[in-house]
Amino acid sequence: MEFALRHRFSQLGFITFFCLTATLFASAACLAETKGKFKPFYEEPKNPEYAEAQKTFRKEKLLESITQQWNASIIIPQDICVGFVELGQPNAVYVPETHRILFGYELFENLDERFQDVEADDDVRMEHIVGAMMFILHHELGHALVDVLSLPVTGKEEDAVDQLACLIMLNGGEDGEKAAASSGEFFRLLQDDDEDDSEKAWWDEHSLGKQRYYNILSWIYGSDPEKYANIVGEDGLPEERAARSVDEYTKMKAAWKKILAPHLIH
Numbered sequence: 001m002e003f004a005l006r007h008r009f010s011q012l013g014f015i016t017f018f019c020l021t022a023t024l025f026a027s028a029a030c031l032a033e034t035k036g037k038f039k040p041f042y043e044e045p046k047n048p049e050y051a052e053a054q055k056t057f058r059k060e061k062l063l064e065s066i067t068q069q070w071n072a073s074i075i076i077p078q079d080i081c082v083g084f085v086e087l088g089q090p091n092a093v094y095v096p097e098t099h100r101i102l103f104g105y106e107l108f109e110n111l112d113e114r115f116q117d118v119e120a121d122d123d124v125r126m127e128h129i130v131g132a133m134m135f136i137l138h139h140e141l142g143h144a145l146v147d148v149l150s151l152p153v154t155g156k157e158e159d160a161v162d163q164l165a166c167l168i169m170l171n172g173g174e175d176g177e178k179a180a181a182s183s184g185e186f187f188r189l190l191q192d193d194d195e196d197d198s199e200k201a202w203w204d205e206h207s208l209g210k211q212r213y214y215n216i217l218s219w220i221y222g223s224d225p226e227k228y229a230n231i232v233g234e235d236g237l238p239e240e241r242a243a244r245s246v247d248e249y250t251k252m253k254a255a256w257k258k259i260l261a262p263h264l265i266h
């Protein structure tokens with residue numbers, strides 16, 4: 001893999017990118033003591049092609065900045081490690097047995113390849129990649145919180161934690177909103193891999209890529225319909241879904257606020 005773009009990380013300012021979780025549910029109050037911490041790590045990759053990515057992430061303190069925000073916002077009963085590792089497949093996971101959030105170097109490579117197909121501008125492409133990474137890390141945070149805090153979930157947990165990730169992005173200012181859009185684009189690109197319906201993983205616990213794409217479009221639009229009016233239309237969010245987006249966004253925000261309230265640091 002070619003990591004020619006990595007030096008551009010420093011231009012993106014993504015270290016200051018997310019003061020998100022701390023501000024999302026500002027009204028929450030809790031006097032309980034934090035017993036655990038989110039702890040970042042960067043596993044040394046065996047594949048030399050990932051060495052530069054590891055070095056860059058470490059140098060930019062990518063996970064330190066994210067876990068710092070999480071530690072300042074959320075009370076967890078035990079440590080949760082958050083790290084970059086070689087997973088053997090382009091994926092990110094939360095492992096309940098070890099309380100670890102793992103982001104594969106392979107997924108970073110995959111994001112890089114997918115966005116190369118659709119975005120020629122190096123800086124814009126890197127913004128998309130980092131945006132999608134942030135969304136995915138917050139999606140895994142959702143799984144971790146459901147586990148360690150025994151949060152109630154009815155319906156598909158995958159959709160619920162997509163909601164949480166999107167809410168956090170959409171409450172993170174302009175950069176966060178861009179990150180939400182980038183993650184939507186990523187899911188659209190994912191689905192393009194198998195246009196044939198018979199190839200689609202109907203059985204999978206995740207909603208299909210295109211459904212996740214439209215969900216994210218709907219939530220972005222629902223968060224501010226005036227600002228995002230241009231999302232609605234033939235090439236974007238269909239009118240039928242847009243008509244319900246504000247209600248959808250309002251309800252999911254209220255639900256997550258209530259669910260997380262006892263576990264947030266005031």
Ligand SMILES: [Zn+2]
Nearest residue numbers: 139143158161
């Ligand atoms: Zn998931």
